[in-house]
Amino acid sequence: MPDLFCLSASEAAxxxxxxxxxxxxxxxxxxxxxxxxxxxxxxxxxxxxDQALAEARARDQSPVRGPLxxxxxxxxxxxxxxxxxxxxxxxxxxGHRPAADAACVALARAAGAVILGKTVTTEFAxxxxxxxxxxxxxxxxxxxxxxxxxxxxxxxxxxxxxxxxTAGSILRPASFCGVVGMKPSFGLVATCGTKPxxxxxxxxxxxxxxxxxxxxxxxxxxxxxxxxxxxxAQLPRIGVYHPQPCDQAQPAxxxxxxxxxxxxxxxxxxxxxxxxxxxxxxLVVAQQAIMNYEAARNLSWERLNRANxxxxxxxxxxxxxxxxxxxxxxxxxxxxxxxxxxxxxxxxEFDAMLVxxxxxxxxxxxxxxxxxxxxxxxxxxxPCIALPGHRGPSGLPxxxxxxxxxxxxxxxxxxxxxxxxxxxxxR
Amino acid sequence: MPDLFCLSASEAAxxxxxxxxxxxxxxxxxxxxxxxxxxxxxxxxxxxxDQALAEARARDQSPVRGPLxxxxxxxxxxxxxxxxxxxxxxxxxxGHRPAADAACVALARAAGAVILGKTVTTEFAxxxxxxxxxxxxxxxxxxxxxxxxxxxxxxxxxxxxxxxxTAGSILRPASFCGVVGMKPSFGLVATCGTKPxxxxxxxxxxxxxxxxxxxxxxxxxxxxxxxxxxxxAQLPRIGVYHPQPCDQAQPAxxxxxxxxxxxxxxxxxxxxxxxxxxxxxxLVVAQQAIMNYEAARNLSWERLNRANxxxxxxxxxxxxxxxxxxxxxxxxxxxxxxxxxxxxxxxxEFDAMLVxxxxxxxxxxxxxxxxxxxxxxxxxxxPCIALPGHRGPSGLPxxxxxxxxxxxxxxxxxxxxxxxxxxxxxR
Numbered sequence: 035m036p037d038l039f040c041l042s043a044s045e046a047a048x049x050x051x052x053x054x055x056x057x058x059x060x061x062x063x064x065x066x067x068x069x070x071x072x073x074x075x076x077x078x079x080x081x082x083x084d085q086a087l088a089e090a091r092a093r094d095q096s097p098v099r100g101p102l103x104x105x106x107x108x109x110x111x112x113x114x115x116x117x118x119x120x121x122x123x124x125x126x127x128x129g130h131r132p133a134a135d136a137a138c139v140a141l142a143r144a145a146g147a148v149i150l151g152k153t154v155t156t157e158f159a160x161x162x163x164x165x166x167x168x169x170x171x172x173x174x175x176x177x178x179x180x181x182x183x184x185x186x187x188x189x190x191x192x193x194x195x196x197x198x199x200t201a202g203s204i205l206r207p208a209s210f211c212g213v214v215g216m217k218p219s220f221g222l223v224a225t226c227g228t229k230p231x232x233x234x235x236x237x238x239x240x241x242x243x244x245x246x247x248x249x250x251x252x253x254x255x256x257x258x259x260x261x262x263x264x265x266x267a268q269l270p271r272i273g274v275y276h277p278q279p280c281d282q283a284q285p286a287x288x289x290x291x292x293x294x295x296x297x298x299x300x301x302x303x304x305x306x307x308x309x310x311x312x313x314x315x316x317l318v319v320a321q322q323a324i325m326n327y328e329a330a331r332n333l334s335w336e337r338l339n340r341a342n343x344x345x346x347x348x349x350x351x352x353x354x355x356x357x358x359x360x361x362x363x364x365x366x367x368x369x370x371x372x373x374x375x376x377x378x379x380x381x382x383e384f385d386a387m388l389v390x391x392x393x394x395x396x397x398x399x400x401x402x403x404x405x406x407x408x409x410x411x412x413x414x415x416x417p418c419i420a421l422p423g424h425r426g427p428s429g430l431p432x433x434x435x436x437x438x439x440x441x442x443x444x445x446x447x448x449x450x451x452x453x454x455x456x457x458x459x460x461r
Numbered sequence: 462m463p464d465l466f467c468l469s470a471s472e473a474a475x476x477x478x479x480x481x482x483x484x485x486x487x488x489x490x491x492x493x494x495x496x497x498x499x500x501x502x503x504x505x506x507x508x509x510x511d512q513a514l515a516e517a518r519a520r521d522q523s524p525v526r527g528p529l530x531x532x533x534x535x536x537x538x539x540x541x542x543x544x545x546x547x548x549x550x551x552x553x554x555x556g557h558r559p560a561a562d563a564a565c566v567a568l569a570r571a572a573g574a575v576i577l578g579k580t581v582t583t584e585f586a587x588x589x590x591x592x593x594x595x596x597x598x599x600x601x602x603x604x605x606x607x608x609x610x611x612x613x614x615x616x617x618x619x620x621x622x623x624x625x626x627t628a629g630s631i632l633r634p635a636s637f638c639g640v641v642g643m644k645p646s647f648g649l650v651a652t653c654g655t656k657p658x659x660x661x662x663x664x665x666x667x668x669x670x671x672x673x674x675x676x677x678x679x680x681x682x683x684x685x686x687x688x689x690x691x692x693x694a695q696l697p698r699i700g701v702y703h704p705q706p707c708d709q710a711q712p713a714x715x716x717x718x719x720x721x722x723x724x725x726x727x728x729x730x731x732x733x734x735x736x737x738x739x740x741x742x743x744l745v746v747a748q749q750a751i752m753n754y755e756a757a758r759n760l761s762w763e764r765l766n767r768a769n770x771x772x773x774x775x776x777x778x779x780x781x782x783x784x785x786x787x788x789x790x791x792x793x794x795x796x797x798x799x800x801x802x803x804x805x806x807x808x809x810e811f812d813a814m815l816v817x818x819x820x821x822x823x824x825x826x827x828x829x830x831x832x833x834x835x836x837x838x839x840x841x842x843x844p845c846i847a848l849p850g851h852r853g854p855s856g857l858p859x860x861x862x863x864x865x866x867x868x869x870x871x872x873x874x875x876x877x878x879x880x881x882x883x884x885x886x887x888r
Contacts, residue, residue: 116762127560130560132560133554133557134762134763134766135761135762135766136762137758137759137760137761137762139762140761140762140765140766141758141761143765144761144765221660221661224660224755224758224759224761225657225660225759226656226657226660226759226760226761227762229653230652230653233648233651233652233653233660234648256787257786257787258787328651331564331568331651332564332651332652332653333564333653334562334564334567334568334571334651334653335543335561335562335563335564335566335567335654336561338567338570338571339561339562339567359684360683360684360685364868441791
């Protein structure tokens with residue numbers, strides 16, 4: 035029998051609901067794993083074992099609240115928690131204690147989840163790294179901004195965690211840490227109480243070790259049972275898209291894509307090529323302009339009143355954003371809208387696109403890596419999921435990304451379930 | 462010479478910058494007006510005269526910061542202020558003190574504004590009235606949710622105030638109180654730190670006694686100098702649109718529209734009829750579904766943890782929102798997207814549409830009135846401005862609404878400046 039901390043969220047929820055496992059035992063197992071590994075990984079911005087155990091005991095003493103009953107979950111520290119400090123990854127908010135839980139936290143608790151603690155985020159979910167290390171190699175980044183969530187789930191500290199993505203903050207760390215990470219369609223999960231970075235892009239999602247667990251989380255948060263994926267009714271039609279011209283994809287990523295393509299073909303998926311999305315590189319630039327512009331305005335209080343406490347990389351991003359003119363911002367938004375209008379033609383007969391999740395293996399710890407391959411899809415507001423299965427030349431994970439049609443999160447999850455089985459068989 | 466509290470924001474800013482008026486004298490005049498009238502009007506959720514005077518004195522002792530230097534401004538109490546309590550109009554947040562200013566407040570301060578205090582909002586900017594009365598007749602509503610902002614500006618307590626609109630929360634109170642109120646295009650002003658109600662609709666705007674003052678505020682907040690309106694280069698082309706079939710518009714509103722149409726024609730505007738926007742009534746229903754659905758999810762913490770402190774009307778709205786299914790929400794969003802795609806054809810040769818701002822005069826105090834005539838335009842994310850000038854049978858103000866093309870806020874403001882002069886000439 036495997037260690038309890040290795041349980042998937044779905045398995046744990048089933049056993050807790052059936053009375054064959056207590057939330058307390060599961061949380062204890064996760065806390066023991068954390069005690070063993072946290073000094074190496076640094077996934078947590080706040081962790082109070084007694085508080086987590088008390089919440090677990092309370093679940094054990096109450097009727098089953100919902101599909102996440104008793105499941106420990108990590109909450110990215112840009113999400114407000116009324117009973118835990120919430121620092122947004124910034125010295126400017128050291129010890130900050132919000133008045134309320136973020137909506138997604140309140141919904142997770144209502145579904146029975148045990149909030150294990152707050153996971154490390156880059157400052158304001160931008161690009162300044164926190165303390166987290168890649169659990170596969172401590173000299174490499176776990177990716178960002180959902181650093182602690184991806185590293186903690188990868189390291190078996192908890193089965194499930196919240197992430198957010200504005201550029202590539204879920205898919206990139208999931209790829210670097212070798213876990214499943216999903217950014218759903220823009221707007222799927224309520225954002226109230228999650229610190230805004232760029233509100234026209236910010237999207238809440240999750241990190242887990244299986245596609246089913248991502249579905250469990252999203253279905254519970256949204257009352258959309260169809261997000262709990264079943265195998266697709268038909269063999270999926272998947273377009274393999276590699277942006278051209280592009281020298282961003284390293285050999286490890288090209289190999290991961292080729293391996294995934296082969297595995298999917300062997301499993302019976304209908305595959306085809308998609309040579310180019312119009313103006314992929316232009317969308318990268320447009321996403322960056324929009325994100326920096328909105329961040330600089332939305333973080334006005336911090337920029338104007340807490341300049342001394344903001345990290346240099348964040349300050350540089352805000353300065354970049356202030357240098358984007360309103361006319362430049364408007365043009366970038368028009369470009370995004372025009373690209374969204376072309377998505378039907380781009381997808382054509384395909385249900386999803388197989389694309390790079392990240393440029394390659396996790397780079398050294400000094401940065402959180404480049405969200406190049408995530409920016410356009412986030413800008414287009416499409417659902418995206420990263421799947422693990424491949425390893426690069428240094429033995430570090432390299433994920434692949436499946437991108438679905440707008441609003442078709444359930445279909446993307448079903449295809450991801452199919453792909454997960456196909457890729458897993460190759461591992 | 463008129464009393465100082467009657468000054469427009471533009472005039473005040475000019476005189477303060479020129480050294481012929483101090484911020485302190487202006488704030489003192491506003492505070493005297495408030496002391497005289499607040500017991501009748503009830504515009505303020507928080508007002509600390511000493512604090513406001515200290516901020517005014519600080520402005521007088523510093524170089525001119527920006528275009529709002531020394532101008533007192535009312536801040537709707539769903540916007541966070543680090544140095545003033547922020548109650549979101551709810552007992553659930555009584556005495557709440559945020560860690561930071563909302564982005565719009567920080568930007569206003571950076572432009573030199575003096576934050577006079579926090580104006581009354583309905584609970585969470587929804588439909589449960591606060592204490593504010595219509596300054597023209599205390600048995601009537603000032604409208605909501607930007608109740609204190611509209612009533613306070615109308616009553617000469619301050620020249621300028623922030624509002625927000627999710628359904629009709631700026632245009633309706635502006636119409637009822639006889640002031641100018643603008644909801645810009647969705648996304649124009651940064652929303653971070655403003656309590657979300659329905660994030661796909663929530664828009665920050667302003668209330669003033671002149672179109673120029675609205676332009677002053679929006680230009681200062683957004684670094685878009687073109688929002689400071691000049692007379693339009695060409696005579697504006699305005700479509701007069703009265704939704705059909707519709708029994709929502711009372712005779713007072715029909716009379717206000719007819720009078721505005723005549724005044725605009727006399728001033729030389731090119732006018733034409735627009736008989737029907739496709740599915741106006743359907744968009745009213747879709748807006749309501751989207752707003753209630755998003756509010757119920759975004760206010761999850763309050764709904765699940767503070768049910769006893771939430772007002773019955775708010776609770777009913779959240780219950781309505783929980784009864785909207787995800788499929789119903791998705792369908793409403795698709796309907797909105799389809800309507801947005803038809804806007805080019807709807808506007809045709811016209812630069813703006815002249816439409817009702819509210820059903821009629823302000824109704825009795827028990828409600829904040831019906832946002833029927835605002836919901837579709839908010840859903841379509843268009844810039845809208847309410848202009849005063851007409852009086853109903855009870856002597857209460859009845860505004861009209863001009864709706865501009867998406868993103869063309871500067872052009873709408875220029876047309877509104879033209880219309881303000883035309884309507885003012887009729888007064």
